[in-house]
Amino acid sequence: MTGDERYSSPLSEDESTGSVVLTYGAPFLGTLLVAVGLAGGTLGGYAIAQSELGLCGNPTIVVYSPAETAQYTNPGGPTLERFSAAELTAGERHAFEEALRSPRQVADVRSEFVHRDAFRRGVLVTTGGTARYVTISSTNPCLSVDPLLFPLGVVAILLGILGILTPPLYRKLLEREERAGRTPR
Amino acid sequence: MNRAVIELSIFGTVLCSCWLVFWLSRRRATQPDGGYQSTREIDVDLETLKQTVIHWTTTTNHREVGILYILFGTFAALWGGVEAMMMRTELLTPSADIWSVETYNALFTSHGITMLFFFVTPVFFGIANYFVPLLIGADDMAFPRLNAIGFWLLPPSLLLARGGLPAQVVGQFLRLFGVHGDLFRFFWTLQEPELGWTLYTPLSIQSPNPQVNFLLLGLHLSGIATTLGAINFIVTIAYERGNEIGWEHLDIFVWNILTTSGIILFAFPLLGSAVIMLLLDRNFATTFFTPDGGDPILWQHLFWFFGHPEVYIIFLPAAGLMSFILPKFTGRKLFGFTFVVYSTLGIGVLSFGVWAHHMFTTGIDPQIRASFMAVSIAIAIPSAIKVFNWITTIWSGNIRLSAPMVLCISSIGMFVVGGVTGVFLATIPVDIFYHGTYYVVGHFHMIIMGIIPFMMFAASYYWYPILTGRLYDRQLALFQSLLLVFGSVITFGTLIVMGLLALPRRYAVYPPEFAPFQRVATVGAFLIGLSVLLWLYNMLWSYWSGEPVRTADVWGLKRTQQFTREWQWFEGRLEERYGVEPTEPEITRPSSTTVPGEGSPTVLRSVEPLLRTVPRIAFAAGIGGLVGTTLMSGVLFTATILGIFDLSSFSELAELVGARGVSVGYLLFLAGGMTTWALLFAVFAEYLPGRPRIITGLAYATIISVGFALAFYTGQTGLQLLGYVVFVLIAHWFYGFGLAVTFQYLSSRWQVEG
Numbered sequence: 001m002t003g004d005e006r007y008s009s010p011l012s013e014d015e016s017t018g019s020v021v022l023t024y025g026a027p028f029l030g031t032l033l034v035a036v037g038l039a040g041g042t043l044g045g046y047a048i049a050q051s052e053l054g055l056c057g058n059p060t061i062v063v064y065s066p067a068e069t070a071q072y073t074n075p076g077g078p079t080l081e082r083f084s085a086a087e088l089t090a091g092e093r094h095a096f097e098e099a100l101r102s103p104r105q106v107a108d109v110r111s112e113f114v115h116r117d118a119f120r121r122g123v124l125v126t127t128g129g130t131a132r133y134v135t136i137s138s139t140n141p142c143l144s145v146d147p148l149l150f151p152l153g154v155v156a157i158l159l160g161i162l163g164i165l166t167p168p169l170y171r172k173l174l175e176r177e178e179r180a181g182r183t184p185r
Numbered sequence: 186m187n188r189a190v191i192e193l194s195i196f197g198t199v200l201c202s203c204w205l206v207f208w209l210s211r212r213r214a215t216q217p218d219g220g221y222q223s224t225r226e227i228d229v230d231l232e233t234l235k236q237t238v239i240h241w242t243t244t245t246n247h248r249e250v251g252i253l254y255i256l257f258g259t260f261a262a263l264w265g266g267v268e269a270m271m272m273r274t275e276l277l278t279p280s281a282d283i284w285s286v287e288t289y290n291a292l293f294t295s296h297g298i299t300m301l302f303f304f305v306t307p308v309f310f311g312i313a314n315y316f317v318p319l320l321i322g323a324d325d326m327a328f329p330r331l332n333a334i335g336f337w338l339l340p341p342s343l344l345l346a347r348g349g350l351p352a353q354v355v356g357q358f359l360r361l362f363g364v365h366g367d368l369f370r371f372f373w374t375l376q377e378p379e380l381g382w383t384l385y386t387p388l389s390i391q392s393p394n395p396q397v398n399f400l401l402l403g404l405h406l407s408g409i410a411t412t413l414g415a416i417n418f419i420v421t422i423a424y425e426r427g428n429e430i431g432w433e434h435l436d437i438f439v440w441n442i443l444t445t446s447g448i449i450l451f452a453f454p455l456l457g458s459a460v461i462m463l464l465l466d467r468n469f470a471t472t473f474f475t476p477d478g479g480d481p482i483l484w485q486h487l488f489w490f491f492g493h494p495e496v497y498i499i500f501l502p503a504a505g506l507m508s509f510i511l512p513k514f515t516g517r518k519l520f521g522f523t524f525v526v527y528s529t530l531g532i533g534v535l536s537f538g539v540w541a542h543h544m545f546t547t548g549i550d551p552q553i554r555a556s557f558m559a560v561s562i563a564i565a566i567p568s569a570i571k572v573f574n575w576i577t578t579i580w581s582g583n584i585r586l587s588a589p590m591v592l593c594i595s596s597i598g599m600f601v602v603g604g605v606t607g608v609f610l611a612t613i614p615v616d617i618f619y620h621g622t623y624y625v626v627g628h629f630h631m632i633i634m635g636i637i638p639f640m641m642f643a644a645s646y647y648w649y650p651i652l653t654g655r656l657y658d659r660q661l662a663l664f665q666s667l668l669l670v671f672g673s674v675i676t677f678g679t680l681i682v683m684g685l686l687a688l689p690r691r692y693a694v695y696p697p698e699f700a701p702f703q704r705v706a707t708v709g710a711f712l713i714g715l716s717v718l719l720w721l722y723n724m725l726w727s728y729w730s731g732e733p734v735r736t737a738d739v740w741g742l743k744r745t746q747q748f749t750r751e752w753q754w755f756e757g758r759l760e761e762r763y764g765v766e767p768t769e770p771e772i773t774r775p776s777s778t779t780v781p782g783e784g785s786p787t788v789l790r791s792v793e794p795l796l797r798t799v800p801r802i803a804f805a806a807g808i809g810g811l812v813g814t815t816l817m818s819g820v821l822f823t824a825t826i827l828g829i830f831d832l833s834s835f836s837e838l839a840e841l842v843g844a845r846g847v848s849v850g851y852l853l854f855l856a857g858g859m860t861t862w863a864l865l866f867a868v869f870a871e872y873l874p875g876r877p878r879i880i881t882g883l884a885y886a887t888i889i890s891v892g893f894a895l896a897f898y899t900g901q902t903g904l905q906l907l908g909y910v911v912f913v914l915i916a917h918w919f920y921g922f923g924l925a926v927t928f929q930y931l932s933s934r935w936q937v938e939g
Contacts, residue, residue: 024663028671031715035672035709035712039277039711042274056282060285060287103370103373104373104374104393105393137287138281138286138287139281141280141281144282145278
């Protein structure tokens with residue numbers, strides 16, 4: 001085989017089927033396992049971390065400016081439930097006020113959310129004589145998957161890495177056997 | 186979950202891992218490079234560092250600017266890729282319980298913008314910067330300083346467009362340390378836009394997020410950078426060619442870059458104008474795109490007049506790479522070179538005439554929609570010409586399944602699927618049904634993933650020896666290519682299936698019954714991600730520890746006389762720098778020859794007479810069709826008098842193209858009889874049953890009469906229906922008779938084989 005062929009031809013003819021399987025098959029299965037493991041491990045791992053770190057269960061509300069609210073108070077528009085700020089629960093009111101202060105006009109409702117259904121449909125909250133349209137922009141539900149996904153995912157990833165590393169490991173094994181003077185299988 | 190911090194962390198981890206691979210491979214680099222010790226030492230003293238920074242920020246050398254473009258594009262691709270992985274992770278579950286809905290919206294917006302504006306165009310500009318001057322025998326680009334400026338406008342434009350993410354992270358850190366006040370408010374207020382990459386109005390006007398303004402400025406700046414680059418390519422190709430390189434000797438890749446640059450010249454300034462108008466609407470109360478005073482749909486018209494050519498701006502360089510690389514691994518010249526060039530130019534022109542097919546669902550005028558449907562379907566023709574030429578180039582070639590070739594062949598497959606699904610989408614009724622579904626996402630990813638990055642990877646492997654003086658790990662490259670293809674087919678094939686099942690796109694929350702499909706698509710996407718990491722590893726590791734190049738003819742191109750100019754330049758450089766002697770293979774043969782069994786002779790010999798006879802065949806078929814349709818009309822006229830055929834069916838035919846009236850319908854009927862069916866007869870006559878030709882004609886007419894009977898049926902029942910069927914059959918036999926006899930007479934008179 002000439003030098004230029006060595007690097008451009010597909011596979012040398014003396015490569016056995018076993019060699020092809022070890023070179024391409026094992027790493028392919030390994031990569032597949034890593035990909036599946038990443039999916040499962042992420043879900044399982046995050047399900048554990050999410051509730052522990054309090055990353056879920058607090059819906060985000062968005063408060064529209066009085067000008068933007070105008071379209072929801074038109075006579076021909078939808079009929080929305082109206083609240084004064086005092087009617088809201090402490091958690092709801094706190095989130096409402098935080099959203100008013102926030103440049104992004106959003107805030108999380110961090111405690112009891114009694115009027116959740118109304119907020120999901122959209123409500124008009126009046127404070128100081130000004131009505132503002134408020135609605136839930138993201139419910140941030142908690143991830144509910146089997147926590148077993150995490151260890152299974154990790155195992156899949158580890159097995160996958162083993163598969164990916166099969167070709168170099170096999171080469172090293174053969175080299176070691178050759179050095180030891182034994183005939184490689 | 187805190188998306189901003191996580192995204193930056195993953196992105197940072199990928200970049201750090203790259204550096205680690207780089208560092209580890211450098212430590213192992215001990216092999217000679219072209220006969221010299223190859224320890225590419227990096228001196229880390231301050232002075233050297235300073236000089237290196239000054240050198241790379243002020244260089245005007247086309248190859249170095251090219252490398253800067255490629256590095257920048259790769260950086261953006263990794264960033265956009267991380268977002269793709271995050272999106273797919275969110276879609277593992279039906280509800281938005283990993284990222285919030287807002288985060289998901291921001292992810293698909295920034296993914297689209299990053300990939301289209303900051304990944305694809307810069308990488309292709311990088312490849313073109315490096316290789317176009319070499320391929321045309323130029324010393325450098327026509328305007329080297331402008332070239333450098335064109336590149337250096339890109340980093341600030343990326344920062345402007347994507348600044349929301351780092352700003353969010355800074356804002357979070359400031360809040361963590363209790364910092365408040367204006368600085369905090371500035372960073373805390375900026376966030377990644379959640380508009381979709383098309384920035385549709387009125388949402389993009391109403392969004393209070395100030396980052397949208399920076400995004401628009403960033404896009405404008407990137408447009409200026411791209412236009413500067415395009416002007417430079419056009420001038421370079423037109424005026425800097427070597428003396429021996431006329432237009433007829435331009436490489437196919439250069440033709441594609443020239444066409445792409447031409448499209449850029451017309452498309453990007455329009456984006457700039459539209460973006461400025463949007464900025465004015467957002468900040469200075471103009472009403473270009475507002476419902477009161479302006480028109481939100483106007484934005485879509487302007488945007489897509491840029492946006493659809495943009496699709497071809499990113500596709501054509503990939504097609505050029507395919508046409509350039511594919512012949513090298515088949516040992517044959519690109520089949521139909523001239524037609525591939527014409528198809529490229531054709532796409533360049535047609536790309537500006539199809540924008541409204543993105544807007545079929547906006548309620549624009551039905552007749553306008555029909556026209557755009559016609560042009561959108563027509564643009565498939567030059568694309569198909571390319572595909573047929575690629576396949577014909579492979580046909581009976583001496584194929585070497587190296588990584589670039591695997592990517593080329595897979596790309597053709599992906600492009601065919603992406604293209605055919607696109608033809609369906611160009612059809613108004615189908616588009617109205619599938620426009621808002623994953624079908625569209627699957628379709629365009631089949632193309633923009635299936636050919637663009639595939640060809641970039643192929644080019645990176647093919648030209649790796651020139652770029653680095655080393656050879657990459659061949660087995661790893663082959664494995665990576667196969668994995669990439671597998672992952673892409675799984676991912677985007679699944680998206681198409683989900684679209685066919687009518688799953689709406691752009692939503693973070695979806696019905697639970699789609700979860701298995703989404704999970705398969707996500708695992709496929711992770712496979713793509715892993716394959717990209719393997720490519721990165723191969724590129725970085727081989728840069729230091731790869732096999733050094735011992736001959737410039739790495740791919741054995743001299744054997745088929747395809748040792749093109751960039752390799753000749755590389756050979757000269759190796760000899761000049763390292764004293765590597767040029768090699769010459771023992772046996773050579775041309776990649777295109779008329780000797781049977783070598784090159785691409787058989788097809789070429791049979792195609793040339795075919796090209797001469799095709800117009801005659803088409804003309805004979807047309808005349809035959811006219812005679813046949815006239816005879817058929819007589820029978821249909823009789824049927825009309827008898828009351829079993831309704832002329833209103835011709836009106837329905839006219840309505841299909843947005844017109845009215847029996848006469849228009851009849852003219853269309855006549856045109857169809859003279860073109861479509863007559864040409865089909867000319868093509869299939871040899872394979873149809875029956876001899877002599879008149880029997881063939883009758884058989885053909887009998888077959889197509891079924892379609893006519895269904896299409897022109899107007900509710901007849903009982904005996905009327907029986908009469909209708911009988912008359913349709915008789916009318917078609919008359920058509921078949923007239924067509925076959927006339928065709929046979931004319932083709933024998935002109936001595937052409939039908």
